Amino acid sequence: MSSNSIDLAVIPGDGIGPEVVAEAVKVLRRATEGGVEVKLTDYDLGASHWLETGEVLNDDTLAAIRQHDAILFGAVGAAPGDTRIPSGLIERELLLKLRFTLDHFVNLRPAKLYPGVPSPLSHPGDIDFVVVREGTEGPYVGNGGALRVGTEHEIATEVSINTAHGVERVVRDAFARAAERERKKVTLVHKHNVLVNAGHLWRRTVESVAAEFPEVSHDYMHVDAATIFMTTDPGRFDVIVTDNLFGDILTDLAGAVTGGIGLAASGNINMDRTEPSMFEPVHGSAPDIAGQQKADPTAAILSVALLLEHVGLPEAARAVERAVEEDITSRAELTDERSTAEIGDAIVSLVA
Numbered sequence: 194m195s196s197n198s199i200d201l202a203v204i205p206g207d208g209i210g211p212e213v214v215a216e217a218v219k220v221l222r223r224a225t226e227g228g229v230e231v232k233l234t235d236y237d238l239g240a241s242h243w244l245e246t247g248e249v250l251n252d253d254t255l256a257a258i259r260q261h262d263a264i265l266f267g268a269v270g271a272a273p274g275d276t277r278i279p280s281g282l283i284e285r286e287l288l289l290k291l292r293f294t295l296d297h298f299v300n301l302r303p304a305k306l307y308p309g310v311p312s313p314l315s316h317p318g319d320i321d322f323v324v325v326r327e328g329t330e331g332p333y334v335g336n337g338g339a340l341r342v343g344t345e346h347e348i349a350t351e352v353s354i355n356t357a358h359g360v361e362r363v364v365r366d367a368f369a370r371a372a373e374r375e376r377k378k379v380t381l382v383h384k385h386n387v388l389v390n391a392g393h394l395w396r397r398t399v400e401s402v403a404a405e406f407p408e409v410s411h412d413y414m415h416v417d418a419a420t421i422f423m424t425t426d427p428g429r430f431d432v433i434v435t436d437n438l439f440g441d442i443l444t445d446l447a448g449a450v451t452g453g454i455g456l457a458a459s460g461n462i463n464m465d466r467t468e469p470s471m472f473e474p475v476h477g478s479a480p481d482i483a484g485q486q487k488a489d490p491t492a493a494i495l496s497v498a499l500l501l502e503h504v505g506l507p508e509a510a511r512a513v514e515r516a517v518e519e520d521i522t523s524r525a526e527l528t529d530e531r532s533t534a535e536i537g538d539a540i541v542s543l544v545a
């Protein structure tokens with residue numbers, strides 16, 4: 194990777210994934226034209242690919258993906274009622290496998306209410322926070338099992354793994370991000386009143402890392418209370434640091450309060466840069482609207498801005514953000530329901 198060439202893997206995925214990625218790619222090309230050579234390699238992976246081939250992600254494909262500078266990911270997964278595909282197969286063996294293998298320990302999920310964008314909250318106020326979600330541990334690691342399946346004595350476990358190393362590196366990232374922001378505040382969200390072992394590790398880690406960042410204030414909130422404040426007073430948050438599962442749930446909520454899940458972008462980031470980072474909308478494959486050009490591609494497009502920032506093209510990233518902001522600010526006045534491609538084209542035309 195150099196600042197005048199980037200080599201990206203593109204995984205459009207299932208459902209609305211290919212629809213929103215097509216628009217994200219158009220915007221990426223516009224934002225980089227004339228200065229940066231962009232090489233894109235498509236990887237056909239996901240539930241549809243599994244149905245066609247019986248393969249989720251083989252070693253050769255994984256090795257090939259690892260060679261790129263970064264990954265643009267759409268969304269994967271079948272409709273919840275689709276019984277042809279084992280529940281969790283694609284999510285675990287493709288998406289989580291990429292996040293874990295590529296050590297995406299920072300799952301960065303910004304939440305910003307752009308001017309003019311309608312929020313379901315009656316008094317949203319200024320919302321501009323980021324969730325730094327741990328991306329490689331917690332109950333997502335697949336440490337569990339089931340005994341006596343199907344009997345009345347069945348026992349099922351999913352053990353949440355929290356390591357000192359894993360917690361420390363993501364907490365340090367949250368403080369470093371907060372130090373660069375205006376309000377300089379970190380909120381740890383957990384549930385240490387019940388999950389005492391993991392909760393105490395997170396709290397102690399926050400206290401010790403906080404000592405290295407005297408300019409950053411910090412507080413703590415239980416996750417159940419965090420859902421209250423995210424809907425009654427979201428302006429109080431600046432940087433939230435939390436575990437993998439709480440972060441998953443809170444960021445769908447954050448998407449909803451900032452105008453809809455179709456606007457929520459994310460980066461799965463390997464901060465050590467030893468592997469390619471992966472950028473994707475927070476939303477899923479939305480089987481209920483797939484193939485109808487009803488999906489909002491903005492989350493995928495904002496994910497491109499996060500990608501451009503990560504690969505060292507901050508000016509191109511700003512150009513994408515400005516174009517999105519201009520487009521979504523005008524949406525309040527729009528009465529038409531634009532197609533996925535029409536929104537993409539409108540944003541492309543605003544990239545300057």
Ligand SMILES: NC(=O)c1ccc[n+]([C@@H]2O[C@H](COP(=O)([O-])OP(=O)(O)OC[C@H]3O[C@@H](n4cnc5c(N)ncnc54)[C@H](O)[C@@H]3O)[C@@H](O)[C@H]2O)c1
Nearest residue numbers: 268269270271272454455475476477478479481482488489
């Ligand atoms: N990163 C990912 O690939 C990812 C993330 C979440 C869910 N999933 C998978 O996606 C499938 C569907 O999951 P789900 O229904 O729980 O969540 P979802 O995010 O796909 O959809 C939830 C709701 O939001 C709407 N929506 C989502 N994205 C939208 C967009 N861009 N524009 C407009 N509306 C949008 C959908 O139409 C649906 O009503 C499942 O298989 C799930 O495992 C994948």
Ligand SMILES: CC(C)[C@H](C(=O)O)[C@@H](O)C(=O)O
Nearest residue numbers: 270284285288289441475477
């Ligand atoms: C599909 C699933 C594995 C994934 C997660 O839980 O991280 C999704 O919900 C997300 O938010 O990216």
Ligand SMILES: [Mg+2]
Nearest residue numbers: 441442445475
């Ligand atoms: Mg999610």
